[in-house]
Amino acid sequence: MKIGILTQPLQANYGGLLQNYALQQVLLRAGHEVETIDWTPSYKSLRYRLYRIKWTILSFLFPKKFPKLKYQPTDDEKKVIQQHTNHFISTYIHHTKTIMFKDGFRHQAKVGKYDAYVVGSDQCWRPCYNAFLSSMFLDFAKDEKVKRIAYAASFGTDQWEFTQEETLICSPLAQKFDFVSVREDSGVNLCKDHLGVAAIHVLDPTLLLTKEDYILLIEAEKEPKAQGTLFNYILDPDTVKSAFINRVAKERGLKSFQVLPKCQAETRTKDDIKNRIEDCVFPGVTTWLRAFMDAEMTIVDSFHGMVFSIIFNKPFWVIGNANRGMSRFTSLLKVFHLEDRLLDANQLHEVDINRPIDWSSVNAILEQKRNECKNLLLTQLSK
Template structure:
C-alpha cells in the first residue's frame, strides 16, 4: 500500500521528529510505501511580523523572538535537525500550506492515510484541525483511513463547537482510531461519537537496538555527564531538584539542547541557538544513569532504555500524556507535579522492575502491530 502519514509539522522538536521516523520505519517494515505529508502553517510575511511587533509594544509585552527570525537564521538554528530529517525521513512530501492545497493529495495515488502520532488532534498545535480528520479526502470512498496513537494532549475537550461538529462527521468515516492516551478513548466516544483503542507512542514500536544503530552510524561522541536533563520549561524549582538529585546520586548533569533558549533570551549570536543532532539526543540515553525530564518523549526514551527517571508533569503541554504513559507501565510514582513538594529520597530508593516494564512493552508492541496489520491490508 502507498500510505500518507499526516502528523505534526516537523521542526526542531526531538520527540516530534523521532515519532514520525519510528512510524515511518514501522510501516515500511510491514511492506508499505510511506510518504510523510508535510502540512505546515503559512510563513508570516514581513508585514505581519512588523504588525506583531507594533501590537506587542502597544500591549507592553515582548514578542517571541523566534517568530521574528529571518529564513537564513532559522536554517542555521535547524541545520542539524534538518540534516537528520533529510537523512532519516527522506520520504517527506513537498510543503502543503493551505486547505485548498491539501486537496492535491488526492491525486498522489494514496491507498491509505494514517493520522498520528504526537498531538495531531490538538487544535492549538495543528494547522487546520479538520485536515487532521482528512476533510480533504472526504469524498474519496476507496481510501483507507485510520489513526495511530493520535493524541489530544489533554484530557479535556479543546475543539470549537463548529470543529466538533465537522470532525465528528469526519471521524465516522475512519476505518479505525487508535489514540495515545487512555483519556483519548473517552474524548473520541463522547465528542466524536466513535470508538477508539489505546496504543503505544510510535517511538516505542522500535527497539533500543534500532536507535543505537543511528548513534553508531552518526559516530556520536559521548556526552560529558551521566545525569541526563531534558527540561523544556526551566524554572528555579526544577533546577534545585536537579542539583539535589545530582548531589545525592553522585552524578554529573548534562543537557543535549542549544546553548541558549530562543524563547527566553534575546537573539544575539545565532550560532548559540543551534539544535544538536537528534542522534546526539538519543546518545544521551546511552550515557545516562538517571534521567530528569519534563518532556513526554524525554520520559518515553528513559523507559525504552531502562534508565531510572523522574518525570516532571507539564500541565500546559499536556498532563494526560504523562499520566497515561506511566499508568501503562505501572510507573505512576515516577511522576511529580510540584518539584518543591516531593520526597526525593523516597523516589530514589524505589527500584523500577524493568523485567515487568519490558514485558508490558513487548505485549503493547504486539498489540500495536496487530492493529496496523489488520487495518492496512
Template structure:
C-alpha cells in the same frame, strides 16, 4: 500499500522528529510504502507572501525575510539534516489547502498521527487532520496515536459537529492517551483503541543503529537533564539528584533560545546526539513527554516533573501503562530522596512494553488490508 502520513509540523521538536521517523519506519517494516505529507508551519508559500506584500512592503519584507531565513537555516541545520536523511520519502513542502488537495487521491491509505495533531490550539491544520482533503472514496483512513494533549475537550461545537461527521469515514481510530479514549466516546460517539506512541514501536537497537551511523560522541556526565521549561523547583530536583547519587549532570538541550544570543548557541543539537544522551545516561530528569518515553525505551531510571502548561494527560497515561506513577512529581513538596533512590523493575517494564507493542502494531496490520 501506498500510505500518506500526516503529523505535526516539526518546529525543532525532538519527539516530533522521532515519532514521525518511527511510524514511517514501522510501516516500511510491515511491507508498505509510506510517505510523509511534508506540512510546513508557514500559512502561505513564500511566493504567495511575496505577491501579497510586493507593492507596500517590498524592501523591508525582502530584507527581513532574507535575514530570518538565513538565521533559521543556521539554527536548524542539524535537525533539518535528520529530516532530509532519515524521514523519507516526503512530499514537496505543503503550505496551503490547495497543496493538500494535490494529494487527495494519490494514496491507498492515509494515517494521521502521532503527537498533538488533534489539539486545535497546537495544530493549525486541524481540519486537514480529519482528512477533509481526501477525495479517494476507496482510500483507508486511520488515526495512529494522535493526542488531544489534555483530558478536556477543546474543540468548538462547530468543530465537534464537523469532525464527528468526518471521523465516520475512518476505518479505525486509535489515540495515544487513555483519556483520549473517553474524549472520543463522549464527543464523537465512537469506540477507539489506546496505542503506544510510535517511537515505542521500534526497538532500542533501531535507535542505536542511527546513533552509530552518525558516529555521535559520548557525553561527559551521567545525569541527563532534559528540561523544556526551566524553574527553580526543577533546578532543585536536579541538584538533589546530583547530591544524592553523586552523578555529573549534562544537557541535550539547545543552549539558548534567546535571539539576541550568539547564533552558535542557538543551533539545535543533532537528533542522534539527543538519542545518544539517553544512551549514555545513568539517570534522567525531565519535564518532557518524550523524555519519559525514551527513558523507558533505553531502560534508564528517571524522574519526571509534570509539565502542566504543556498538558498532563500525556504524562499520566504513559506512566499508568507501565505502573510508573511514582516517578512523577508535580511540585517541590513531592521531591524526596526516597523517590530518587527507588528502583525500577526493568524486566517487568519490558514485558509490558512488548505486550503493548504487539497490540499497537496489530492495530496497523489489521486495518491496513
C-alpha cells in the same frame, strides 16, 4: 500499498521527529511505500495571521493555557537553527515538499495517489498546536475511496479543547475513519463523547521500535559519548527544577548535562536569534538519543523524554507540566505501573531519589504491548 502519514510539522522537535521515523519504519518493514505529508503554516498567509491573532487574544484572556507567541524566525534563520535536525529529516524520513497553505493538502492528495492515510501522533488533534486542524481529519480527502487510519492520535489533554465550530467540522470527518486509536487513555472518551467514534488506546509510535533500533541510528551517525551521567531534558526550566537536578547530581555522584540549545526555543527572543543565532542551534537527533544511551539517570519534563528513558531502561523522574498536558504522562505511566515516577513540581524536596524500577516487569509489558499495537496497525491496513 502507498501510505501518506499526517502528523505535526517536521521541525526541531526530537520526540516529534522520532515518532514519525518510528511509524515509517514499522510500515516500511511491512512492505508498504510511505511518505510523510509535511506542512507548516506560512507566516505570510492570511490564515496564519488570523491564527496568530486568535492565539494572541487567547493568551491575553488565558495566559496560563495559551503562552504568548514567540518571534517567527525567517527561512534563512530556520535553516541555521535546524541544521542538525534537518539533517536527520533529509536522511531518515521520507517526506513531501512542505505544504504551507490549506489547499496544498488537496493538491498533494492528487499527486501522491495514496491508498491509505495514517494520522498520528504527537498532539496532532490538539487545536492550539494545529493551524490546519480539519486537515488532520482528512477533510481534503473526504470524497476519496482510501483507507483512513488514526494511529496514536493525540489530544494531549483530557479536556475537550475544540470550539463548537471545530467539533461540528471534525466529528463527521472522524466518523469516516476505518479505525481510530489514540495515544492517551483519556482520548478514548473524548472520541466517544465529542466525535462520535469508538477508539482504542495504543502506544506512541516511538515505542514500536526497540532500543537496538535507536542504537543503530546512533552508530550510523558515529555519535560521540555524552557529556555527563545525569541527563536533564527540561523544556520549561525554573529554579525549583534546577535545585532538584543539582540535589540529585550531588547525592548520586553524577554529572548533570543537557542536550538543548543555549537559547531554548521556549525562551529565546528576537534579539537572541538576530545577534547570537549559534546559541539557538539545536543539537542533532542522535546526540539526543545518545544522551539516553549513556545516562545513568534522567530527569525530564517532556513526554518523549519519559518515553526514551523507558526504552533505554534508565531510572527517571518526570516533572509534570499541566500547561503542556498531563494526560500524556499519566496515561503511559499507568501502562507500566510507573505512576510514582511522576513528580509534582511543588514537592520535589520530598522525593526518595533512590527508589528503584522493576525493569524486568516494564520490559515484559512493553514487549507485549509493542507486538499487540504493531499487529493491530498492520491488520487494520490490510483489511
